[in-house]
């Protein structure tokens with residue numbers, strides 16, 4: 001079996017070895033054991049069920065939440081010579097019947113199906129007579145109410161399984177690693193003694209960076225200008241921000257499109273396609289965009305606003321570099337975003353299916369997750385270490401491949417300033433036991449004469465104006481640092497206020513020093529590199545891929561991924577058998593496109609010699 005598996009991986013998908021976890025998960029499913037596979041976005045979950053599906057008798061059903069994902073996966077499979085189909089609301093009734101009829105006659109090995117279809121009479125009737133040997137549940141966290149993407153229709157999967165005379169083996173896959181969600185998946189899908197496998201969450205090809213630009217828009221434009229050949233996603237927190245950022249990019253001649261829940265279905269679909277088919281280079285979107293988007297050649301993901309949690313962040317940022325090529329994930333942080341996120345969490349009406357108390361719990365947890373997100377944005381330590389630590393993984397203290405590791409640091413002793421901040425909070429604590437928010441504390445320290453400051457009598461406190469003339473953003477960062485160091489505590493809730501902690505006494509009375517580390521990323525010089533790869537043979541192969549993609553009306557990355565083209569440009573195959581050694585080139589694709597690419601390589605090399 002082992003040889004057979006590898007040979008199939010090679011022949012069908014064009015890969016010479018398994019990635020971490022794929023082998024074990026495949027084996028378990030083939031032996032009839034359920035699995036729960038937790039792997040980060042881009043790690044290669046699909047292979048874990050597609051490969052065993054091809055080696056098993058009968059049909060594999062894949063439950064998947066999004067129409068676009070199914071379409072994409074099915075065209076990728078078809079390109080690789082695998083008989084596959086999908087069943088969802090995008091089919092007309094006649095098409096739907098036709099797919100079921102063909103499925104009945106054994107035309108497909110793999111059928112993607114939307115969860116809400118599982119309970120329909122037609123489908124159950126089909127399933128009754130079909131030989132369904134495996135059920136794979138993609139994005140399995142959608143079944144959990146604790147997750148961010150709860151979909152009630154996912155609960156139907158269990159009914160479907162229970163209604164089978166012969167229970168298929170079940171594979172559940174997700175990128176969400178929290179214990180609650182994992183437990184929910186096992187319980188609600190009733191997995192039987194599953195192989196639980198969580199692979200490492202590190203994505204070594206992703207470069208992480210956090211910036212606090214004065215002007216986000218110009219920072220974004222400069223960033224995109226430094227990545228001239230790449231396509232990327234810009235995530236914003238609100239629809240309004242999407243509209244504004246997208247319009248500004250278009251004004252600056254950048255080929256951009258947009259996506260959010262406020263657009264008509266038709267426009268959303270159109271814009272999504274424009275991005276996937278590389279007609280628009282940049283997608284500006286809310287977090288409504290992306291789940292199930294498989295586009296593998298995304299070179300960067302910028303967060304224009306901070307997301308609500310590290311789970312969200314890692315999933316969204318993880319859409320960069322799925323093809324294994326180097327990619328960049330930049331987060332533009334501003335304090336205002338924290339407040340926006342807080343409001344989005346506390347004002348959301350919540351999940352109707354939950355009781356009042358449960359809803360409160362959910363909100364509480366979301367606020368905790370938000371705090372962790374803020375910690376990520378304000379740490380001076382290694383960003384990768386922070387992310388991996390959050391997912392419970394140990395990591396080297398410095399990765400050498402993130403904005404914080406790769407930056408100029410200057411340390412400054414701010415003990416005196418810290419003492420002034422802390423005494424101001426102490427005064428406020430004794431005068432206003434409820435405490436004041438960061439903004440007012442800052443105004444007090446800066447000696448603002450705003451009405452509210454005077455009304456509250458802050459100007460009568462001895463610390464009024466103690467840090468007059470300090471840059472406001474700078475003062476914010478110092479306060480953030482004191483929070484991180486545990487000298488100050490910011491209460492959660494809708495209107496967080498600052499209080500002193502016992503730790504503050506160390507700084508105020510016992511000579512503990514406070515050191516502030518200013519971080520200046522060196523990204524500008526560094527990011528110039530990847531673009532260079534776009535020249536030469538790689539560029540020529542890309543152009544060829546684009547023209548074939550246009551002709552066949554499929555996304556370019558479905559034909560060959562960027563990683564495959566990079567490898568091809570490096571190996572410069574001259575024959576069919578050499579071409580098959582390129583990573584990502586399987587038999588069927590080699591047959592279909594091989595000649596065109598070999599010709600292009602030969603032409604390029606002849607030109608080079610001339």
Ligand code: ADP
Pocket residue numbers: 015016017018019022039040041042043044045046047294296322323561583
């Ligand atoms: P996920 O669903 O986990 O986000 P995918 O299944 O979409 O990830 O795979 C991500 C990318 O990795 C795809 O381009 C896929 O072709 C590639 N890939 C998967 N397995 C391998 C492998 N063993 N070797 C090389 N590339 C792989």
Ligand code: ZN
Pocket residue numbers: 381382383384385398399400401402403404405406
């Ligand atoms: Zn690092």
